[in-house]
Amino acid sequence: MNKTRRYDLDWLRTIGVLLVIPFHSLLIFNLHPWAIVYIKDKINVRLFNIVSTLIDRFHMPLLFVLAGMAVYYALQFRNPRQFLKERFSKLLVPAILGSVFLNPVMTYFHLLSQGHNLTFFEHLINFFSKNPDDFTGLNGAFTPAHLWFLIFLFAFSIVGLPIFIWFNQESNRPLRTRLAKFFKRRLLLALTVIPITIISAIDILGDRNPLVYFLMFCIGYLLVTNDQYQAALNRDWWFYSVISIILIVIWFHFPNRFEPWSLTWIGYAFFDKAIRFLPVLALIGIDNQYLNQNSRLLEYLSRASFPIYIIHMLINTIVGFVIVQLNLGVGAKFILIVTITYLLCFLLYEIMRRFKLFRLVFAMKAIE
Numbered sequence: 004m005n006k007t008r009r010y011d012l013d014w015l016r017t018i019g020v021l022l023v024i025p026f027h028s029l030l031i032f033n034l035h036p037w038a039i040v041y042i043k044d045k046i047n048v049r050l051f052n053i054v055s056t057l058i059d060r061f062h063m064p065l066l067f068v069l070a071g072m073a074v075y076y077a078l079q080f081r082n083p084r085q086f087l088k089e090r091f092s093k094l095l096v097p098a099i100l101g102s103v104f105l106n107p108v109m110t111y112f113h114l115l116s117q118g119h120n121l122t123f124f125e126h127l128i129n130f131f132s133k134n135p136d137d138f139t140g141l142n143g144a145f146t147p148a149h150l151w152f153l154i155f156l157f158a159f160s161i162v163g164l165p166i167f168i169w170f171n172q173e174s175n176r177p178l179r180t181r182l183a184k185f186f187k188r189r190l191l192l193a194l195t196v197i198p199i200t201i202i203s204a205i206d207i208l209g210d211r212n213p214l215v216y217f218l219m220f221c222i223g224y225l226l227v228t229n230d231q232y233q234a235a236l237n238r239d240w241w242f243y244s245v246i247s248i249i250l251i252v253i254w255f256h257f258p259n260r261f262e263p264w265s266l267t268w269i270g271y272a273f274f275d276k277a278i279r280f281l282p283v284l285a286l287i288g289i290d291n292q293y294l295n296q297n298s299r300l301l302e303y304l305s306r307a308s309f310p311i312y313i314i315h316m317l318i319n320t321i322v323g324f325v326i327v328q329l330n331l332g333v334g335a336k337f338i339l340i341v342t343i344t345y346l347l348c349f350l351l352y353e354i355m356r357r358f359k360l361f362r363l364v365f366a367m368k369a370i371e
Contacts, residue, residue, distance in 0.1 A: 011295035020308040029055035041113035042323035061282040071223025093366040098153040183229035200276040240288025247282040310365040
């Protein structure tokens with residue numbers, strides 16, 4: 004049983020979660036339909052589009068892989084019943100309460116920004132009664148918004164638990180050893196792109212394909228079952244970094260305009276998934292090499308990141324609603340939105356963690 008605290012994973016998870024604030028702030032200035040946030044400026048900023056696209060390539064795959072890793076360590080200290088109870092209170096409860104109490108306010112500000120003239124009470128009725136269509140909430144209907152991530156994690160924990168228990172049985176030790184011995188060879192972890200690409204051919208929910216993210220979640224679990232995986236990543240991170248940069252540069256100049264199921268289309272699918280997953284392997288290797296140490300800052304940010312993730316979208320929307328109306332340059336607007344959102348999120352976190360009710364809702368620890 005590995006009881007060593009992986010501070011590198013704490014750092015990477017914390018940075019990844021807190022990155023959602025600048026990422027969603029960038030999308031305020033991205034007028035493309037896929038860039039879903041609840042406040043938009045009237046200016047499409049190409050530089051911001053490029054940066055947000057780069058983050059989007061690896062951000063969610065990284066968070067799901069890290070979540071799978073966290074499950075492995077959680078099961079070292081909890082039996083299955085305790086694990087599921089924790090998942091319920093830490094993931095499903097905040098997702099439900101956030102969807103019911105926070106998201107209606109957020110979507111109300113979206114409708115106001117679009118020129119709709121209605122009271123909040125009228126919107127609240129529509130939020131729970133109107134046909135949600137695509138569940139984005141852009142039409143004023145119900146949406147889990149960014150909390151879909153927590154819902155996915157809860158579902159993956161339930162579905163994955165029997166698999167993880169089976170995989171970790173003593174009778175499967177030879178299987179675990181053979182897998183680790185195979186993937187410790189140079190660059191062979193890149194082969195994980197193949198099953199990810201194959202399963203992505205099953206089109207469910209577009210970019211939020213639960214099958215793809217569940218596979219990444221399971222890969223994350225696998226990567227911490229044997230130290231040889233991390234040793235391989237520490238050795239090969241430079242290759243994954245260089246290849247990721249090269250592929251991303253090519254991707255920006257390589258339009259996806261191919262006949263579905265043609266050989267070119269299939270080849271592009273592998274290319275696209277490599278761009279999404281190889282940076283994750285690189286980041287885990289780099290992170291373990293250079294950030295595997297504890298600090299008071301890490302302890303604080305690690306505790307704060309989860310509740311901030313839950314409330315950040317509402318705060319970002321309200322702040323964005325005010326700032327985009329100011330007569331300022333886009334650079335100044337972006338800096339103000341990011342800065343004020345961070346400040347208000349940390350301020351609210353400091354307030355919430357002092358009340359037992361909020362600590363229960365957001366699974367926060369009491370002040371020590």
